[in-house]
Amino acid sequence: MPPLILLAVAIVGEVTATISLKLSEGFSKPVPSVLVVLGYGIAFTALAKLLNQGFPVGVAYAIWAAIGVAAVALIGALFLGEGFTLTMGIGLVLVIGGVVLLELGRAS
Numbered sequence: 461m462p463p464l465i466l467l468a469v470a471i472v473g474e475v476t477a478t479i480s481l482k483l484s485e486g487f488s489k490p491v492p493s494v495l496v497v498l499g500y501g502i503a504f505t506a507l508a509k510l511l512n513q514g515f516p517v518g519v520a521y522a523i524w525a526a527i528g529v530a531a532v533a534l535i536g537a538l539f540l541g542e543g544f545t546l547t548m549g550i551g552l553v554l555v556i557g558g559v560v561l562l563e564l565g566r567a568s
Contacts (some may be wrong), residue, residue, distance in 0.1 A: 466510040470524055473503030475531045482540065519566050526559040 461469075477499025484492035503524075510520055530552045537544035 461509065463510055463513055463515050466506045466513070467515075467520065467523060470503045470506035470510065471527050471531070473499045473501075473506060474524065474528045475499075475535070477503060478528065478532050479535055479540075482536075516566060519562055522559045522562045526555045529555060 477496045480492040480495035480499060483489065484496055487493045487496075507520065507524060511517055533542075533544065533548065533552060536542035
């Protein structure tokens with residue numbers, strides 16, 4: 461499977477699992493609880509396959525984590541009634557900017 465597809469699968473799995481973790485209400489709701497386990501299982505399997513293909517671990521983890529953090533924060537704000545401030549937005553821009561710099565550094 462192409463590296464970017466594996467990375468996308470890992471990100472979607474992680475975001476799904478993390479949002480489901482909140483919705484599971486301490487693992488008291490069965491469907492979100494199962495999604496937590498499946499999502500993290502898919503995320504780590506895809507990430508492991510990506511790394512096995514030789515993708516740099518620092519870049520993979522940075523992209524995975526940054527997009528995951530941004531997606532979870534935005535989903536929380538848009539759909540779960542969680543707050544989102546200008547300061548948080550600036551923080552997300554800085555995280556994503558850091559990932560871009562890591563990728564640019566790898567290409568040099």
